[in-house]
Amino acid sequence: MFRGSDPINMDAKGRMAIPTRYRALLDEVCASELVITIDMKSPCLTLSPLPEWKKFEQKVAALPAMDDLGEMLSRFVVGQAKDLQVDGSGRILIPTELRGYAALDKKLVLVGRTQRLEIWSEANWNAEREKSQDNYRAILLDKESMSDALKNLSW
Amino acid sequence: MFRGSDPINMDAKGRMAIPTRYRALLDEVCASELVITIDMKSPCLTLSPLPEWKKFEQKVAALPAMDDLGEMLSRFVVGQAKDLQVDGSGRILIPTELRGYAALDKKLVLVGRTQRLEIWSEANWNAEREKSQDNYRAILLDKESMSDALKNLSW
DNA sequence: AAAATTGTGGGTAAAAGTGGCAAAAAGTGT
DNA sequence: ACACTTTTTGCCACTTTTACCCACAATTTT
Numbered sequence: 477m478f479r480g481s482d483p484i485n486m487d488a489k490g491r492m493a494i495p496t497r498y499r500a501l502l503d504e505v506c507a508s509e510l511v512i513t514i515d516m517k518s519p520c521l522t523l524s525p526l527p528e529w530k531k532f533e534q535k536v537a538a539l540p541a542m543d544d545l546g547e548m549l550s551r552f553v554v555g556q557a558k559d560l561q562v563d564g565s566g567r568i569l570i571p572t573e574l575r576g577y578a579a580l581d582k583k584l585v586l587v588g589r590t591q592r593l594e595i596w597s598e599a600n601w602n603a604e605r606e607k608s609q610d611n612y613r614a615i616l617l618d619k620e621s622m623s624d625a626l627k628n629l630s631w
Numbered sequence: 632m633f634r635g636s637d638p639i640n641m642d643a644k645g646r647m648a649i650p651t652r653y654r655a656l657l658d659e660v661c662a663s664e665l666v667i668t669i670d671m672k673s674p675c676l677t678l679s680p681l682p683e684w685k686k687f688e689q690k691v692a693a694l695p696a697m698d699d700l701g702e703m704l705s706r707f708v709v710g711q712a713k714d715l716q717v718d719g720s721g722r723i724l725i726p727t728e729l730r731g732y733a734a735l736d737k738k739l740v741l742v743g744r745t746q747r748l749e750i751w752s753e754a755n756w757n758a759e760r761e762k763s764q765d766n767y768r769a770i771l772l773d774k775e776s777m778s779d780a781l782k783n784l785s786w
Numbered sequence: 787a788a789a790a791t792t793g794t795g796g797g798t799a800a801a802a803g804t805g806g807c808a809a810a811a812a813g814t815g816t
Numbered sequence: 817a818c819a820c821t822t823t824t825t826g827c828c829a830c831t832t833t834t835a836c837c838c839a840c841a842a843t844t845t846t
Contacts, residue, residue, distance in 0.1 A: 485794085493793060511634070517768060533634065535784055537745040543778050545770055547672070548763055555742040555749070557634040559652075564836070565793080573636070640804065644824075651802060719826060721803095793842070802833080811824070816817105 477501070478588030483598065486584050490575060491567045492595070495586065499566050510568065512595075513557035514577050516549060519600050521570070521578045524592040529557070570595070632656070633743030638753065641739050645730065646722045647750075650741065654721050665723065667750075668712035669732050671704055674755050676725070676733045679747040684712070725750070 478498065486492045494502065502508050506525035515522050524532070533554060539546035556577075560568045570580065583598035596604070615621060633653065641647045649657065657663050661680035670677050679687070688709060694701035715723050725735065738753035751759070770777070 487794060489795085491794090496792065533745055539780055539784075540778075543781060545777060546781050548767060549781070550744055551742065551749070552760065552763060552767075554634050554745060555636050557743070559635070561835090564838095567793090569835080642805065646825095648803060720828095724824085787846105789844105789846085791842105791844075793840105795838105795840080797836105797838090799836085800834090802831105804831080805829095807826105807828085809824105809826080811822100813822075814820085816819090 477505075477590055478593050479590065481585050481587045481601075484584045484586055486570065486580060486582055490570045490572065491563075492570060492584055492586075493565070493567045494562060496566070499562070502562060508562035510560045510562065511557050512560050512568070512571065512574065513553050514574060515594065516553055518604065519578055519596075520587075521574055521580075521595040522592055523560075523568075523586075523595060526559070528591050632660075632745055633748050634745065636740050636742045636756075639739045639741055641725065641735060641737055645725050645727065646718075647725060647739055647741070648720070648722045649717055651721065654717070657717060663717035665715045665717065666712050667715050667723075667726065667729065668708055669729060670749065671708050673749075673759065674733055674751075675742075676729055676735075676750040677747055678715075678723075678741075678750060681714070683746050 482495045484492050484495070499508075502510070502525065506527055509526040510523055511526055511529040512521055512523050536546065536550050536554060539550070541547065556574065558571045558574070562568055574580075578595060579597045579600055580595070581597060581599075585596045585598055585601040587594040587596060587601070619627070637650045639647050639650070654663075657665070657680065661682055664681040665678055666681055666684040667676055667678050691701065691705050691709060694705070696702070711729065713726050713729070717723055733750060734752045734755055735750070736752060740751045740753055740756040742749040742751060742756070
């Protein structure tokens, strides 16, 4: 569904344009209704089509109430989610409260992650990319630290 | 059902406005009848539609009588619950007795947790968020401490 | 080079939140 | 039992924020 990364400027009101190639798709798949929230592991935001988001929300809601980490996840990820609608000019307004979390300023990068999108500040994106570059190969060489699912990934 | 967080001012009488996007939903799903009580683990209040609350109450009532922790839960959570009705202007009155538990003053945050809502003081909410922020990632990296349900959550 | 498509910015109108006020209800004391 | 006080509830008006719309600028395509 979504792939590739696009550099995009956020305007003074905190709006960002959705790349044209995604617009028809979004209109079709979710009537341009999206949900934005914080990412659980990285300083970026996640943007998903509403139906896709609902699946996730249901899974989280089904976790046992005594699962502390699950509670935390629900509280902060679901609790800070926000419904968005793509406007007439193909833009979305990024909520003020979330901009801080991902340290967003003018220059953003929109990253396709198949079922969803990630919104990074250009600075964080570049930092993360460079940091990972080195780690990455080291981890790939260390078969012990790899999950079974990943070990068996065919390509 | 409920998601996202809204900053809301409690007025001098202890009333808070329910965000408009929830009003029609609440009217439909529970005739705007809600139940408010303390959260069992965190310094905040829980607000649920009556039917949703009843399900929870049933589950708690079904716990073995010799389950001390369950007894305690029932006594304090169910025992301090209170029925509320959304008023004509879309507001609820937060019971005086519960305000102390969650240290509520003027500035509140209403947090959507799928089936229910949480009411936090702005101060507690921010504190909790920042505190967790750090813990959070550390725990996520430590796969051992994670429940299977959470480990296998795909997203 | 011109036209069309996409990106950007700003202004305006509508809606939502907030606080204050007044009326009603409940409680208390004589 | 009645009147006075106090709390609660409902209503209304003001202010602020949000979203929608339109116009212009930039870039790309024919």
